[in-house]
Amino acid sequence: xxxxxxxxxxxxxxxxxxxxxxxxxxxxxxxxxxxxxxxxxxxxxxxxxxxxxxxxxxxxxxxxxxxxxxxxxxxxxxxxxxxxxxxxxxxxxxxxxxxxxxxxxxxxxxxxxxxxxxxxxxxxxxxxxxxxxxxxxxxxxxxxxxxxxxxxxxxxxxxxxxxxxxxxxxxxxxxxxxxxxxxxxxxxxxxxxxxxxxxxxxxxxxxxxxxxxxxxxxxxxxxxxxxxxxxxxxxxxxxxxxxxxxxxxxxxxxxxxxxxxxxxxxxxxxxxxxxxxxxxx
Numbered sequence: 001x002x003x004x005x006x007x008x009x010x011x012x013x014x015x016x017x018x019x020x021x022x023x024x025x026x027x028x029x030x031x032x033x034x035x036x037x038x039x040x041x042x043x044x045x046x047x048x049x050x051x052x053x054x055x056x057x058x059x060x061x062x063x064x065x066x067x068x069x070x071x072x073x074x075x076x077x078x079x080x081x082x083x084x085x086x087x088x089x090x091x092x093x094x095x096x097x098x099x100x101x102x103x104x105x106x107x108x109x110x111x112x113x114x115x116x117x118x119x120x121x122x123x124x125x126x127x128x129x130x131x132x133x134x135x136x137x138x139x140x141x142x143x144x145x146x147x148x149x150x151x152x153x154x155x156x157x158x159x160x161x162x163x164x165x166x167x168x169x170x171x172x173x174x175x176x177x178x179x180x181x182x183x184x185x186x187x188x189x190x191x192x193x194x195x196x197x198x199x200x201x202x203x204x205x206x207x208x209x210x211x212x213x214x215x216x217x218x219x220x221x222x223x224x225x226x227x228x229x230x231x232x233x234x235x236x237x238x239x240x241x242x243x244x245x246x247x248x249x250x251x252x253x254x255x256x257x258x259x260x261x262x263x264x265x266x267x268x269x270x271x272x273x274x275x276x277x278x279x280x281x
Contacts, residue, residue: 005168008183012073026158046085053080114257131199211249212241218270
């Protein structure tokens with residue numbers, strides 16, 4: 001039978017009708033789980049929820065707080081659905097995840113301090129390491145899904161996965177019966193996701209692309225406060241940042257470091273800097 005890879009941002013609104021259409025047609029729901037620490041707990045709890053509508057050992061600590069709303073929506077959908085739930089068996093621990101995230105946080109701190117050169121190095125380092133981790137996870141999930149399909153030849157499988165993953169391409173190359181869909185179309189990659197995809201497929205990465213990925217967070221944060229939907233937000237962010245090169249982003253970093261409390265107003269500082277350059281946001 002078929003594996004459908006459904007790619008989406010980890011936000012609850014993308015578990016809407018497009019997702020539900022696929023969900024209803026599939027017998028097994030496979031969900032990514034980036035850390036290994038809570039594998040048995042999460043798998044047992046989600047299957048208990050699917051069968052009985054309640055948890056036994058359930059804990060909210062199994063993933064980043066950033067995904068809480070997404071997880072709650074997912075849980076509400078599978079409750080008493082009687083569907084078989086499978087999750088990624090990651091080889092990465094929570095400790096490894098936290099150590100990796102420290103690099104990303106440090107890169108942002110350096111940028112906001114005005115230390116562009118150090119921020120640039122750490123941003124590229126973080127991008128490479130997270131991409132290497134994602135590739136390893138995708139290889140492992142490829143093996144896991146191939147086994148799952150082999151053991152359940154009469155069942156359709158829905159794999160719910162983040163947009164930057166290359167799982168679909170791997171399964172297709174393996175010769176499996178696989179198709180994919182996105183939570184919305186046309187799907188536009190953010191600059192950070194573009195950098196990831198370029199690293200995955202060994203495409204060139206320019207200094208301008210790395211620099212724009214550093215500024216992306218603050219432009220998107222401002223647009224999010226304006227309640228602009230994600231697909232529009234990504235398109236607008238890309239359009240704004242396409243006007244900037246590495247020297248521009250270096251100047252933005254210096255401007256924020258010299259003029260603003262970096263912990264309180266980085267998005268507004270970015271907007272003020274853009275407007276000084278004649279770029280409306």
